Amino acid sequence: MPQLDQIRAKEAAEKFLKEQMTSSDLVSIMTFANKFQVVEDFTDDRERLLTAIRKLVVGEGSELAADAATGADEGDDSGAFAADDTEFNIFNTDRKLSALEDAARKLAAFPEKKALVYFSSGVSKTGIENESQLKATVNAAIRANVSFYPVDARGLVAEAPGGDASVASPRGTGVFTGSTQRGRSASFSGSQDTLYTLAADTGGKALLDSNDLGLGIKNAQNDVSSYYILGYYSTNSTLDGKFRKISVRLKTPIAGSKIDYRNGYYAGKTFQKFTSADKERQLEEALTLGDPVSELPVALEVDYFRVAKDRYFIPISVKIPGSSVGLTKKGTAETAQLDFIGQITDAQGRQVGGVRDFITVKLNENGCGKDWPAAFAVRCRPDGRAGRLQLEVSGA
DSSP states (O other): OOHHHHHHHHHHHHHIIIIIOOTTOOEEEEEESSSEEEEEEEEOOHHHHHHHHHHSOTTTTGGGSSOOOBSOOTTOOSOOOOOBOHHHHHHHHHHHHHHHHHHHHHHTTSOSOEEEEEEESOOOOOTTTTHHHHHHHHHHHHHTTEEEEEEETTOSOOOOTTOOTTSOOOOTTHHHHTHHHHHHHHHHHHHHHHHHHHHHHHTOOOBOSOSOTHHHHHHHHHHTSSOOOOOOOOSOOOOBOOEEEOOOOOSSOOTTOOOOOOOEEEOOBOGGGOOHHHHHHHHHHHHHOSSOOOSSOOEEEEOOEEEETTEEEOEEEEEEOGGGSOOEEETTEEEEEEEEEEEEEOTTSOEEEEEEEEEEEEEOTTSOOTTOOSEEEEEEOGGGOOEEEEEEEOOO
16 A cells, blocks of 8 residues: 555554453464565554554555556547556556465455454455456455455545545546546545455445544444355356355345345356466466466476676476377377466565466377477566576476
8 A cells, every 4th residue: 555545554554452352262374575464463462563563664565556568548539659568557457366275265264254444545456367366365255255345545535626635647648538537536435346345245344435444444343243154055056257146135124134244155166267366366376476386297407507797598397208198089199288477576575477378289190290399488677687487398
């Protein structure tokens, strides 16, 4: 979040701990800046929680709060160059949603219902590219019996037509025709829609357009004070990944009563029904695991050669036995597609480069066709330095 939103979130959390927390409440504090971490585990010790809140550094992670430019504005007819950072926005949003998924999985060990209050400055999606990670986050929360209570730390916003002093003046005639205002309004509403979706699909409540941020924590406190857990087995065993709606009603309606519940869940999905976004998320999850489990045997070799005083050439060779690669028969040929992803990080753990691609292996009826790629190389340039990632595919 931006620094001002972080300050408001800290003040709301401190106010709740000082004035509204009861002796029966157990509170845990989690943060996500460049990585997800548990600052304080569940406890009812107010002083301990307040100390943890006060130690949080304002400004950490604020450089990733705003979306990067994805091209010229709709009303920008000046012809000025605008960088396309769509991929950065997709990755940035996936990281936020993935952190919520990690939090839900950590809370799965506790059998009770959990309320996760999520202070945010909105989560902007890029088209449908983030849908796969959003579904995965909601599914993880439902399985862990976690309800999200997102709080928009921006509060009630009354924005100037062309933007306030925190943004650069818009180019072109869009500010006069109204297209710039419509674009900014649509972007703001879209960032709140994701927060509302997280709350609605997990049985929580989103606090939007309110300057009393502590009310969002109070809503979570009230909802977990008394609740029922209902379970059932679905008769639909199809693993198609589709959304299944749920309806809960009172057999004998009571005047003035209201039932809050999750309105559905996403079914599981087999690999054959994975979309490109699903495969992308699966690769990212495997990459972030500390000790990933794989049934695919690989042999990895890393060497380095000094080519200048401050430059090194580092070839990375990964060999996979051909007998372990599943092949699909198409006519007289057999094919297989290998997806791979790699990241380059600095000493602080920040990503400075990466590669994401795939290769298609083709074999003829003799087992070694001319389309077999001996090696596949991608040149990466993190921080302006040249490097090469090499993937070798070998088989009997």
